[in-house]
Amino acid sequence: MLRLSIQARQAIARLTLPVLIVLSLGIILLGRATPYVPERARTALSDALAPIYAAGAVPLSSVRDAAADIGQVFTLRSENLRLRAENERLRRWYDVAMALDAENATLKANLHWIPDPTLSYVTARVVADAGGVYARSVLLSVGPHNGVRKGQIALDANGLVGRVTEVGHRSARVLLITDINSRIPVVLEQSRARAILVGENTPYPRLMYVAEGTHPAEGERVVTSAEANAFPAGLLVGTVHYGSGTQPLLNPAANLEKLEIVRIFDYGLGGIMPPEAPGRTAMAQ
Amino acid sequence: MTDKTPGIRPLLTVGHRLDMAARYCFPVALTVSVLMLLSMPIGLPGQAEMQPAWALASVYFWSVYRPASVPAGAVFAIGLLLDLLAQGPIGLGVLILLLTQATALRFRRFLTRQGFAVVWLAFTGFAAAAAAVEWAGVSVITWRLLPVQPALFECFMSIGAYPLLAVMLIRAHRTLAAPEQA
Numbered sequence: 408m409l410r411l412s413i414q415a416r417q418a419i420a421r422l423t424l425p426v427l428i429v430l431s432l433g434i435i436l437l438g439r440a441t442p443y444v445p446e447r448a449r450t451a452l453s454d455a456l457a458p459i460y461a462a463g464a465v466p467l468s469s470v471r472d473a474a475a476d477i478g479q480v481f482t483l484r485s486e487n488l489r490l491r492a493e494n495e496r497l498r499r500w501y502d503v504a505m506a507l508d509a510e511n512a513t514l515k516a517n518l519h520w521i522p523d524p525t526l527s528y529v530t531a532r533v534v535a536d537a538g539g540v541y542a543r544s545v546l547l548s549v550g551p552h553n554g555v556r557k558g559q560i561a562l563d564a565n566g567l568v569g570r571v572t573e574v575g576h577r578s579a580r581v582l583l584i585t586d587i588n589s590r591i592p593v594v595l596e597q598s599r600a601r602a603i604l605v606g607e608n609t610p611y612p613r614l615m616y617v618a619e620g621t622h623p624a625e626g627e628r629v630v631t632s633a634e635a636n637a638f639p640a641g642l643l644v645g646t647v648h649y650g651s652g653t654q655p656l657l658n659p660a661a662n663l664e665k666l667e668i669v670r671i672f673d674y675g676l677g678g679i680m681p682p683e684a685p686g687r688t689a690m691a692q
Numbered sequence: 693m694t695d696k697t698p699g700i701r702p703l704l705t706v707g708h709r710l711d712m713a714a715r716y717c718f719p720v721a722l723t724v725s726v727l728m729l730l731s732m733p734i735g736l737p738g739q740a741e742m743q744p745a746w747a748l749a750s751v752y753f754w755s756v757y758r759p760a761s762v763p764a765g766a767v768f769a770i771g772l773l774l775d776l777l778a779q780g781p782i783g784l785g786v787l788i789l790l791l792t793q794a795t796a797l798r799f800r801r802f803l804t805r806q807g808f809a810v811v812w813l814a815f816t817g818f819a820a821a822a823a824a825v826e827w828a829g830v831s832v833i834t835w836r837l838l839p840v841q842p843a844l845f846e847c848f849m850s851i852g853a854y855p856l857l858a859v860m861l862i863r864a865h866r867t868l869a870a871p872e873q874a
Binding site for chain 1: 779838
């Protein structure tokens with residue numbers, strides 16, 4: 408070990424903190440100037456932590472399920488009645504859907520309709536909530552050679568979750584539709600009006616640039632639009648919701664607060680890539 | 693190590709040294725493990741704000757009561773981990789934690805002699821300043837005016853969680869993290 412005089416050691420001890428503060432300012436500037444450096448560092452850290460997270464995810468989800476089970480015991484009866492009523496209503500819809508499906512099939516056969524290609528997808532477990540205070544994203548644990556690439560689309564069982572923004576060897580990061588950097592072209596299903604879904608880091612993203620003269624109705628379904636070739640048309644995003652204000656918001660169909668498993672779809676689209684690193688708005692690729 | 697009774701002693705054994713080293717490392721190890729735990733999808737309400745709140749409370753507490761256990765380099769590493777686990781601009785968390793430590797070290801002679809209420813009151817100032825710096829920093833770096841609510845929420849969460857954390861940290865400070873008990 409280096410032997411220094413007491414004065415020198417004291418000077419070093421006094422200088423460490425200011426030097427580190429200057430260094431942190433330097434890191435801020437570096438991160439601003441070269442956004443791929445923190446992105447690489449994040450991906451490397453995610454890759455390193457992914458196995459640990461994945462190991463923890465299984466007991467974690469069983470604990471969460473157990474807690475939910477205990478909560479459900481108290482609402483068992485009312486829940487049962489509600490489900491019975493809903494089941495009856497759904498049975499009627501099932502008949503309608505089967506009839507429409509058969510009719511649709513005959514019509515398509517008569518029209519020589521080109522069927523949509525079957526999609527390839529991978530299913531991945533959400534292992535970490537990677538957002539922080541000023542961003543909304545999740546970390547997925549995906550094995551090596553998974554075929555997950557930037558720009559692919561993440562869905563949960565109910566609707567659109569977001570897009571893949573970073574891919575490492577064992578992990579991938581998905582920017583949620585509620586993130587402040589998220590912009591998604593959407594269509595209102597009833598009125599066919601186009602709009603842009605703008606994330607605001609709140610649970611309800613905002614519907615902006617709705618075509619003039621259309622008034623989105625509360626509860627109207629909102630689906631993705633194929634414009635800009637970034638999304639396939641017709642994926643369910645959520646329903647129109649008015650909060651306390653007059654601005655139309657969106658109630659996401661996906662359970663973004665408690666994501667556990669998402670599917671990553673490869674639609675082979677490459678229109679607009681998602682932002683390089685969240686926290687920046689540059690879209691250039 | 694506080695040496696209250698001067699005199700000649702036998703050399704420390706290896707086990708004794710290891711025990712002391714472990715006790716010195718305890719504050720940083722605890723901070724890092726809880727940070728990683730909080731980045732898992734537990735589904736707690738306000739979990740995103742808990743990470744910076746925990747890092748701030750931990751760095752503040754240990755800087756006041758056991759500065760030898762949280763050297764500036766360790767605080768730097770904790771901040772970097774915090775920034776890499778979250779998605780904000782990198783370096784800002786490091787800066788906030790280092791400034792917190794610098795200020796806490798400056799006032800620690802005063803703070804260690806006060807009761808819990810004064811230390812908590814001082815912490816509210818730290819939490820407010822940290823949330824303000826973070827909000828302003830992210831706003832300047834991304835060059836847009838961000839909503840103020842997350843910053844306010846983060847600030848109140850830090851202040852509200854501090855007494856609970858302090859109860860545990862004070863116990864650790866007196867037992868697990870005390871090298872003089874090794």
